[in-house]
Amino acid sequence: MKRHKARNGEPILAPGMDDGQELERSATSEEIEHGEYTKVVKLSYDEVDASK
DSSP states (O other): OOOOOGGGGGOOOOOOOOHHHHSOOOOOHHHHHHHHOOOOOOOOOOOOOOOO
16 A cells, blocks of 8 residues: 655545544454554543633
8 A cells, every 4th residue: 555645744635525534433344454544543632721
């Protein structure tokens, strides 16, 4: 599988792709078998001030 480098550190997704839906979908057994998957880590920042 040919790899493309991301421009400016940004991930490359096909135009019209629903980012959230595609990135949350689990790889199929066949995709895993062929190494056609990427591990995705989702981080969330909580901006609530605990002192209030």
